[in-house]
Amino acid sequence: MLTKKQLELLTFIHERVQSEGVSPSFDEMKLALNLRSKSGIHRLITALEERGFIRRLAHRARAIEILRLPEALGRPAATGFAPRVIEGNRNENSQAANIEPVTINAVELPMMGRIAAGVPIEAISEISHNVAVPGSMLSASGNHFALEVKGDSMIDVGINDGDVVVIRETATADNGDIVVALVDEEEATLKRFMRRGNAIALEAANPDYETRVYAEDKVRIQGRLVGLIRSY
Incomplete structure (x- = not known):
């Protein structure tokens, strides 16, 4: 109790x-x-x-x-989408092994390379391979893709180097959303989106990284985080 x-x-x-x-x-x-x-x-x-x-x-x-x-x-949630974190290499002898297995319908998503969770890297441009993700991670509508995380700037929200993030394509974001942002049409980064007047702040979730603020026309949103596949 x-x-x-x-x-x-x-x-x-x-x-x-x-x-x-x-x-x-x-x-x-x-x-x-x-x-x-x-x-x-x-x-x-x-x-x-x-x-x-x-x-x-x-x-x-x-x-x-x-x-x-x-x-x-x-009880099941009444409405809405509920993203899940899928853990890799789970120990079958853990307490979680006592939970009844859940059947997961896998969906193949294109892996678009790596996304910086640190200093921005080159823009996402091509598909490297496909990766299977649970269908429950995906929104009912819209296109989705996957990216491998490079860096540790988002560790305080549980996103680590080597994890795979599932992204829903969108050109808009609300304050607080974790997004894939393209800066100056050259560099892609995974950060928390915050609008500050006519500027956009891309916030890290690690005190070792500073918040970067850009003019609104310098940032283009490419997608929003909807799921995470954790690796070990």
Whole structure:
């Protein structure tokens, strides 16, 4: 049986993973639960892990896997798209092995090369090969493609070097979306999109990287993150 705070935290993590594909940061958890320090979050996380509701993935920033949910949270979501994170090389002897297997309908997507999660690299221009991704990651409409992540500028949202991101093609984005942005028609980068008046800020999720601000006509959105395939 979970305490009220443990249930609140598990609900918050579950909803964030369903909506964004990555777990929230400890700071976001602290704010959501109205706690004064992150030490309280650490205790709640430990309690949820000991009770078999979650698993923390070693050496991964913001990587929490939900193993099971209380009956109150186990119902399917009412509406909307729920991106998933697919873990690579999972240990079959882990607690997650007790979960009933789910049949996944795979869809072949073009792998368009690498995308910089760091300093921008050359623009995406050609298909290198196809990659199979779960159909549940894809929106009902629109074209999708995959990219291999190069760099560590987005590690605080759980996007690591070598991961594969699933992108839905779009030319527009809302503040806070993680997007593939083409800068000066030359360099492509994966960053969080923020509009600042007539300028566009491309924000990293790693304090070692500065936010880059460009004139609106210097940035062209090529797609929005909808899924993540994690590699080890």
